[in-house]
Amino acid sequence: MLHVLVIPVTPFEQNCSLLWCDRTGEAAVIDPGGDLERIEEAIRTRNLNVRQILLTHGHIDHAAGAPELARRLGGIPILGPQEEERFWLQALPEQARTFGFGKVEAFLPDRWLEEGDTVSIGEHTLEVLHVPGHTPGHVVYFAPDERLAFVGDVLFAGSIGRTDFPRGDHRQLISGILAKLLPLGDDVRFVPGHGPMSTFGEERLNNPFLV
Numbered sequence: 001m002l003h004v005l006v007i008p009v010t011p012f013e014q015n016c017s018l019l020w021c022d023r024t025g026e027a028a029v030i031d032p033g034g035d036l037e038r039i040e041e042a043i044r045t046r047n048l049n050v051r052q053i054l055l056t057h058g059h060i061d062h063a064a065g066a067p068e069l070a071r072r073l074g075g076i077p078i079l080g081p082q083e084e085e086r087f088w089l090q091a092l093p094e095q096a097r098t099f100g101f102g103k104v105e106a107f108l109p110d111r112w113l114e115e116g117d118t119v120s121i122g123e124h125t126l127e128v129l130h131v132p133g134h135t136p137g138h139v140v141y142f143a144p145d146e147r148l149a150f151v152g153d154v155l156f157a158g159s160i161g162r163t164d165f166p167r168g169d170h171r172q173l174i175s176g177i178l179a180k181l182l183p184l185g186d187d188v189r190f191v192p193g194h195g196p197m198s199t200f201g202e203e204r205l206n207n208p209f210l211v
Contacts, residue, residue: 010060015193027121060101082112
């Protein structure tokens with residue numbers, strides 16, 4: 001079984017996710033934007049072996065803590081997002097000044113991810129979908145066996161991601177949701193970047209931005 005613990009971090013209450021395979025104890029962290037002590041405590045109390053950090057996109061509340069957490073966990077690799085996100089990751093110090101995050105370092109991941117790539121967590125596999133619009137290199141992680149997706153700031157319960165940032169594209173975002181996410185199935189639950197979980201079916205029927 002793939003377990004998931006959502007840990008809200010940073011003043012933006014961003015949903016960092018800790019995922020682990022119960023048979024192997026291997027784990028991954030998605031979007032460690034900050035509050036690393038809280039993330040580390042969750043890892044320690046469950047005695048997990050975190051093998052990688054996964055990023056959905058390069059906004060500061062999702063990515064700022066990644067390089068330091070990678071070092072603290074023994075130099076584990078950072079995977080994702082898609083390479084079009086390079087400029088956001090390189091602009092992290094500027095983002096930090098804008099939003100009052102203190103000192104934050106620019107970095108690049110150990111591996112960019114592309115549509116169709118997969119990431120393993122113990123005995124479980126996450127499929128990578130490139131869903132731009134909120135940001136150009138935004139990716140979504142989908143666990144087909146668990147019917148679970150980690151969508152970052154693409155889709156929320158009752159809303160969608162902002163597209164007024166540099167290189168945002170509202171039409172592209174809506175197209176990606178309709179063409180790539182909703183067809184995965186109404187039963188798929190998703191962890192958004194902020195706020196409560198929902199299902200693609202609920203959003204297909206009731207999200208005012210999709211009807």
